Amino acid sequence: MTEFLLLDFSEGQKLQILQFVVFLVIYLVTLMGNLFVITAVILDHLLHTPMYFLLINLSILDLGFISVTILKSMANCIMNTRSISYFGCFAQVFFFILFSSADVFLLTIMAYDRYVAICKPLHYERVMNRRACVQIAASAWISGLLISALHTGSTFAITFCGGNMVDQFFCEIPQLLKLACYDSNHSEVRVIVIIIFLGLSCFVLIIVSYVQIFNTVLRIPSEQGRHKAFSTCLPHLTVFSLFVSTDTFAYLKPT
Template identity: 40%
Template sequence: MENSTKVTEFVFVAFAFSHRVQLCMFFIFFIIYVLLLSGNVLIMMTIRTDPRLHCPMYFFLCKLSFIDLCYSTVTVPKMLSDFLYDRKTISFHGCITQLYFFHFFACAECFLFTAMGYDRYVAICKPLHYSTIMNTKLCLWMVAATWAIGFVHSNIQTSLTMGLPFCGPNEIDSFFCDIPPLIRLACTDTTMIEAMIVANSGFVSLGCFLAVLISYIGIGSTILKIHTSKGRQKAFSTCVSHLTVVTFFFGPCVFIYMRPSTTFKADRVVTVFYTVIAPMLNPVIYTLRNEEVKTSMKKIWGKSRLCNGNTRKHCANVSSKPQLPANSNLT
């Protein structure tokens, strides 16, 4: 690969606008990124602080917020810095590194969504056995499996891409290094590599989406059997947030990776949506649709303001009120 590759850097051309437009886009995406960081950090701090949220559902939500932070940080800071320059470049090894970690966190998020779907399925379809099935050991194993599968997936994708020769041109029609726009620059026949990459990505994205879909088919059939409208509404409200986030994530992924590496005009918009907008919307969706999270946020941050305005002794008394968490070993 080193003998056949002559390209030492790549140039991003997706957002090649005038300097004034690029400054406007910098401030827009900077605000989005700050909201993304603050929203996900707020969810993680709330779940870690409130013992009543130490259960499998919020355990997975905390891990999702952490992955969203990592997943977006792989691409967004580089994009923001590129808005300040006319020529947007990245070294060959920097490009491969960005590609590796992007697919690592994206694959981990795919399987984490699957784990969250299974958690909701057990909670609604088998409520009497929920605490037995979704125990601490299983939750930890499921999270560990998401990281392990992400590691294997990203290694396969990166190895296939690095095996291609790049001898020019070096302009990537995107704002970060991803496989579809990158393999278009290879100076060799990529038909076989594309098929292998699509098969690998398809197994991850489509497989996880179908697993989540099957879980929600079972959930839907169970909800329809609930006779009381209040019970049906409560069961539905616990799942609609997760289903919305899953749709926002898997829809663009299937559109980008489940087809040959041809270029469409909508690619840039779709890519921005699932790399920047969706991670920002996740904490908003889960917060607005979840009364427990909203209540915990109000109590925790209300208590914090109370402590700032009173004596240390009073704060110690407020924070020492006994609480009995469910599955408190999940933090």
């Protein structure tokens, strides 16, 4: 196997151009939004806090996440091809898992950051100091790297003889396992179980953090104080809900 063929949205040239334009707009909006966040945090010294340091890491992960999946599909539309090399497919799977896993871990860390800031404000500077922030951000990246290496290595260790048609517009493990020479149901179930275990673990930690946060916020006497505390948590909850709901729809729906 030297290359794979990715799914295209349509064989019609006009629809391919439409797909390219739609993907380009999505990519440019994401690129500008995340670059704006990164630039604003770097230039504004008032934003040199743990929460915004973690936000920079989240923006970098989002940029990597969308670049890995969309750019190749856009290039294929322009060149009117569907192929991706074996190494290119390997790289796509590796970085896709790396960025998505690190994303989940980082969102969990950000929930803990809000928990310490609201529930233990007097200990915040000691717990979330600069060294601690670098260490926990690095732990999210390293954990994503290890998970990615494990899943990518085990996937590409198998022999592919079920054709080279990947039923997705980028390379992902569930679709690649369908091309294995043997029944891949066991491998696919194993991947899903590991993903669910990690996802649920992070989800439980986030829920526990927010239960503590809500209990603390509800005891704040002033309405303005409660509103300020909730406003720092709402963006994180929104991002995490969107991330979990879209992943659930994509991977846990019936075959």
